[in-house]
Amino acid sequence: DAGVIQSPRHEVTEMGQEVTLRCKPxxxxxxxxxxxQTMMRGLELLIYFNNNVPIDDSGMxxxxxxxxxxxxxxxxxxxxxxxxxxxxxYFCASSFGSGxxxxxxxxxxxxxLTVL
Amino acid sequence: xxxxxxxEGPVTLSEEAFLTINCTYTATGYPSLFWxxxxxxxxxxxxxxxxxxxxxxxxxxxxxxxxxxxTSFHLEKxxxxxxxxxxYFCADRRAAGNKLTFGxxxxxxxxx
Numbered sequence: 001d002a003g004v005i006q007s008p009r010h011e012v013t014e015m016g017q018e019v020t021l022r023c024k025p026x027x028x029x030x031x032x033x034x035x036x037q038t039m040m041r042g043l044e045l046l047i048y049f050n051n052n053v054p055i056d057d058s059g060m061x062x063x064x065x066x067x068x069x070x071x072x073x074x075x076x077x078x079x080x081x082x083x084x085x086x087x088x089x090y091f092c093a094s095s096f097g098s099g100x101x102x103x104x105x106x107x108x109x110x111x112x113l114t115v116l
Numbered sequence: 117x118x119x120x121x122x123x124e125g126p127v128t129l130s131e132e133a134f135l136t137i138n139c140t141y142t143a144t145g146y147p148s149l150f151w152x153x154x155x156x157x158x159x160x161x162x163x164x165x166x167x168x169x170x171x172x173x174x175x176x177x178x179x180x181x182x183x184x185x186x187t188s189f190h191l192e193k194x195x196x197x198x199x200x201x202x203x204y205f206c207a208d209r210r211a212a213g214n215k216l217t218f219g220x221x222x223x224x225x226x227x228x
Contacts, residue, residue: 004159033216042220043160043205056215091159105152105216107159 002026004108006092012114018080021111024073025094033105034067034077035091043091049075082115089113122206122219129196129226137191137222139180139206147208149173149182149189150216154203163191163204196226 005024013019025032033048047057049069057067064083069075079086089112093105122139129135141147148167152160164173169184180191189206206219 043218045215045217048215093159104162104165105160107161109157109159 004092004094004106006090006108006111008111009109010112010114012116013082014116015083016081017115018078019082019086019113019115021077021090021092021113023075023077023092023108025075025092026106027073029094029096029106030072031095031097032069032075033093033095034075035093035107036088037091037110038088046077046090079113082113084115087113087115120206120208120217120219122204122222124220125203125223127222127224129224131198131226131228132195133226135191135193135196135200135224137204137206137224139189139191139219140187141189141206141208142187145210146184147210149180150207150209151178151180151189151191152205152207152218154205154221156202160205196224198226198228200224201226 004026007022031050034046035043036046037043044059046059047067048055052069065079067077089110091107091110093107095105120141123137150165151163153163154160163178164175166173166182169182172181178191178193180189182189203221203223205221207216209216
């Protein structure tokens with residue numbers, strides 16, 4: 001079975017450019033999470049969706065970041081304009097369930113973003 | 117707010133040594149507790165979990181016991197292998213909501 005699929009795996013861009021990261025969760029999962037991992041700050045939750053609805057976006061750094069989930073099988077994380085401090089590995093994860101019954105999180109392999 | 121604290125790494129061990137990674141949480145209520153492992157170049161994957169006090173999670177020779185009295189969930193393995201080299205993350209999930217809160221991660225390096 002396919003796991004969580006993220007694209008691109010690697011992205012190198014210049015400051016000021018728009019970056020779009022994509023995620024396809026595991027079929028049947030109803031929760032989707034975007035995390036950012038850096039050496040300095042570790043693993044941070046940016047936003048999560050339940051049944052395609054954003055539930056908690058308190059981790060989104062600022063207005064330059066936006067995330068959408070137009071349907072159950074696709075989500076995007078967009079950074080516009082990008083800055084060097086956005087360089088990180090961005091992980092998407094999905095799970096099934098809600099509230100206390102949320103199951104295991106399954107992570108994608110991550111998208112490594114470098115902003116020059 | 118809620119937080120998870122784990123020992124800083126890197127932890128360097130020889131093969132067959134005993135491994136302990138400390139983890140404590142400060143969540144109120146009765147969180148579920150998890151250990152995730154991240155191998156080089158990969159995403160995180162669940163290693164083990166415990167959902168209530170005194171539960172013991174175990175997998176691949178790793179164990180962790182949910183200790184409510186000390187708010188801890190320390191990870192242990194009696195005899196590590198080179199293939200256990202990875203970054204280990206402790207995490208909790210609050211009683212309400214899907215959100216997992218991760219610790220800072222502990223890098224473990226096992227040398228032959």
